[in-house]
Amino acid sequence: MAEKGSGNDWVDITEQFRTAAQALPLGGLFHEECFGLGEAMNAVEMMDPKMDAHCEANRIGRKILSFEQARKAHLKVDSFSPSEQLGIIDELLACFATWLSGHNLAQTVFTCWYVHDLNEVKDPIIKAACVGILKCCYYIREVLVAASVRDDEDQQTSLYAGFDLLRELPDKRAAATLKDVEMDVNRQIRHIVNDKGQGSPFSGAHSCSGATAENLDQVRSILTRIRFIKHLFVFCIQAENEKDETRLEAKKSLKAAIDLLPELRKSLGSGIMRCEGSPKNALMLGFEPLLNERLLPPSPRQPAIMKREEALDFFGTLFPRLLSTVEIMSLPGLTACMSFFWQFSWQRPLPGVISRSYLLHLFFTVDMKKAVHRLRESCRLFCSAPSLNPKVSMSSRPEVQHLLGEFFGSVGQVIDEVLHVLCMQRSWHRQKLSSILGKLATLQDQAEQLDLTFSRFLVTSDPEYIHNDYFSAYILWLVLPLQIHYVMLPFELELYSVDEYHYAYWYAEYLFNWMASCYKLAGDLQKRSDMAGMKGSKKVKTSKKVDREKENQIAIMQGKLHLARGLLRVIEAQHCLGKMSKPSHPFGSEKTRFAHRFQVLNSSDRPQPLVYEQYMEQSKLHSAKEEEASGLMGQALEEFSVACKALSKAQDDVEVASLLKVAQTNTVVCRLLSSGHKKESKEAPHFDFSTHRHFPVIRPR
Numbered sequence: 001m002a003e004k005g006s007g008n009d010w011v012d013i014t015e016q017f018r019t020a021a022q023a024l025p026l027g028g029l030f031h032e033e034c035f036g037l038g039e040a041m042n043a044v045e046m047m048d049p050k051m052d053a054h055c056e057a058n059r060i061g062r063k064i065l066s067f068e069q070a071r072k073a074h075l076k077v078d079s080f081s082p083s084e085q086l087g088i089i090d091e092l093l094a095c096f097a098t099w100l101s102g103h104n105l106a107q108t109v110f111t112c113w114y115v116h117d118l119n120e121v122k123d124p125i126i127k128a129a130c131v132g133i134l135k136c137c138y139y140i141r142e143v144l145v146a147a148s149v150r151d152d153e154d155q156q157t158s159l160y161a162g163f164d165l166l167r168e169l170p171d172k173r174a175a176a177t178l179k180d181v182e183m184d185v186n187r188q189i190r191h192i193v194n195d196k197g198q199g200s201p202f203s204g205a206h207s208c209s210g211a212t213a214e215n216l217d218q219v220r221s222i223l224t225r226i227r228f229i230k231h232l233f234v235f236c237i238q239a240e241n242e243k244d245e246t247r248l249e250a251k252k253s254l255k256a257a258i259d260l261l262p263e264l265r266k267s268l269g270s271g272i273m274r275c276e277g278s279p280k281n282a283l284m285l286g287f288e289p290l291l292n293e294r295l296l297p298p299s300p301r302q303p304a305i306m307k308r309e310e311a312l313d314f315f316g317t318l319f320p321r322l323l324s325t326v327e328i329m330s331l332p333g334l335t336a337c338m339s340f341f342w343q344f345s346w347q348r349p350l351p352g353v354i355s356r357s358y359l360l361h362l363f364f365t366v367d368m369k370k371a372v373h374r375l376r377e378s379c380r381l382f383c384s385a386p387s388l389n390p391k392v393s394m395s396s397r398p399e400v401q402h403l404l405g406e407f408f409g410s411v412g413q414v415i416d417e418v419l420h421v422l423c424m425q426r427s428w429h430r431q432k433l434s435s436i437l438g439k440l441a442t443l444q445d446q447a448e449q450l451d452l453t454f455s456r457f458l459v460t461s462d463p464e465y466i467h468n469d470y471f472s473a474y475i476l477w478l479v480l481p482l483q484i485h486y487v488m489l490p491f492e493l494e495l496y497s498v499d500e501y502h503y504a505y506w507y508a509e510y511l512f513n514w515m516a517s518c519y520k521l522a523g524d525l526q527k528r529s530d531m532a533g534m535k536g537s538k539k540v541k542t543s544k545k546v547d548r549e550k551e552n553q554i555a556i557m558q559g560k561l562h563l564a565r566g567l568l569r570v571i572e573a574q575h576c577l578g579k580m581s582k583p584s585h586p587f588g589s590e591k592t593r594f595a596h597r598f599q600v601l602n603s604s605d606r607p608q609p610l611v612y613e614q615y616m617e618q619s620k621l622h623s624a625k626e627e628e629a630s631g632l633m634g635q636a637l638e639e640f641s642v643a644c645k646a647l648s649k650a651q652d653d654v655e656v657a658s659l660l661k662v663a664q665t666n667t668v669v670c671r672l673l674s675s676g677h678k679k680e681s682k683e684a685p686h687f688d689f690s691t692h693r694h695f696p697v698i699r700p701r
Helices: 014-022 037-042 053-058 067-072 082-100 124-147 171-195 213-240 244-266 308-330 334-346 353-364 368-383 398-422 426-461 470-493 498-532 544-576 590-603 612-618 626-648 654-674
Strands: 686-688 697-699
Touching: 082 124, 082 213, 082 308, 124 171, 124 213, 124 353, 171 213, 213 244, 213 353, 244 308, 308 334, 308 353, 334 353, 334 368, 334 398, 334 654, 353 398, 368 398, 368 470, 368 498, 398 426, 398 470, 426 470, 426 590, 470 498, 470 590, 498 544, 498 590, 498 612, 544 626, 544 654, 590 612, 626 654, 654 697
Parallel strands: none
Antiparallel strands: 686 697
16 A cells, blocks of 8 residues: 555555465464564564553553643643642652652653643642652752663663653742742641631632631641652752752751651541552543553553552652761761761662762762862871871972872772772672772882882982882772672672682681781881971870771771681581582582682782682691581681670771671580580581671571
8 A cells, every 4th residue: 555645655465464474384483584583582562462562552441641632631730629639749759759769750750641731730739749849850860860870670761752851940940939839838727727717718829729627637738748849859959069068958958858758648648549450540630650651662561659658668768868878078088988988888778779879979079179189188197108298398399299190090080980889789899890900900000109209209308208108008908998898799699609608708818817907007107107207206196086997997807807717617617527518510610610709809919819729728628527626616716706806896887786796696606516516417507697798697507
């Protein structure tokens, strides 16, 4: 058949196609070079309800109307009752929460007819709520795209043709819209209260239709929701501001929104509710679940819009996390900021993509001068390098400043990548860290050369100072936590098999020892620099706060070191008793697996990477004898006891508390096992990682 006026000739081949198909046997397929197995697997069978989502509209028994069509069909856009206003706002908040949880805008917020054309919405309260939600969506989406730490399953940020997040609407005008509605509804409440329901209804421009003393509680609930949306919108604006003072004000706005959540929860049942049923048939005034179905790719998942109680629970979990991200703005230096990033990524439950994106966004929008100053200050506080001391004459030389600028510029780029990785899903960390550790290995060589160069400068200008190992120790301080994270993360991700625990903790013990030594070296370098700068002074002035932080980190590393040793002795004892054994792998060997697990760590010469031959020489696992089991359990008991003492000296936080609990529990378990408890059992103990992700509690079986 020909399409007139189109310039294209269309030919109907239906009959020829059916005739050709009759020659195929049942279940047979026609093979064409341009249509192979890959295309067949990715093909969508048109009009199949299980594959072609676009035919859903033909199966639900109702016509899907656009906003214009619904408007012509007498969609209500004005004179809403307070109950209807409450219900629509609550449903819009539920759609907003569903989008934040990872679904796309087309199937959540934009299933509301009213957000498609706000000019047609005559009710000021509904219009103000839509404006506030759309502006929040715009700013949150901007942060998600800029941070770039999301996966497709984390968050959908796609915008489709015709979707307007009010980018062109000035923030002041949007804020004024919400403020005006808030003031008018507040005046209406005062009018009803003062007249005690006896006077005529309030006739303000933004009043609720038919509001009286009987529905005063509903009007107050509307006011609470408008204020909630306003505070959330103000937070989004202030978090985008480059001024630190304004961003700290964002904390107050978000705190105000959190404080309103209990009030929202009390009045959830006051508004109209959507019809219960499947996501496709959960209808309500102003909403059409399948409104944008034809804009989506074939076979999309159909999200179930959160129930209103679930939406408030979601806000109650997300907003405190967002509130904690603002703390990054008030931290004094880079060391504290990096510690915050590590602790934030360690939280349970794991932070979502929204809070991770905001943390990265709030940290990385500082100006470059402040970023360079943070790097220099972190190095000065860590080891007191003479080249960073303004009292040392060498530090003012132009060539020294040029070399320092190049060095810290390279360090800053790597630290940016590290912080970016820490804000990604933890399953990506090992893959991303492999390239970062390679760059840090290059920086280690650069740091050694810089130390040698500055040492030559100091011989002539400031002979009382020595510049050996300062920048090398600083880079080592950056390398070791990443290497430890790389080795320990598979315990959390369940990548290690039980028979790999022994060499994993053996390698971790080595790194923990290096980390503790690195902090001790930094303390010695700091004292050496302070001693050189005494020049006749009787006392050496050092920062007690910095010293306490180093002592705290040393205590934590020593605690982890002895925990790893204790677990090694327990595993060795179980091998002596025959409860654990090395499995035979027909298609591989332990040496191959060892090399594969720790290959990334070979990029650095400091610490010296370990090889399988060293493991075989130092390990007691391959020469285990049954009579040695009792002695090994005694050694494990001693190691766990030492770990308890070391961790008790560290500052109390969530991780230290969980480590201490593991050490104390394992001390008791080892004492029981040493006394012959469960000796007749042939089963290996269970390693329970529920208390701490990397160090298990031993559960005898």
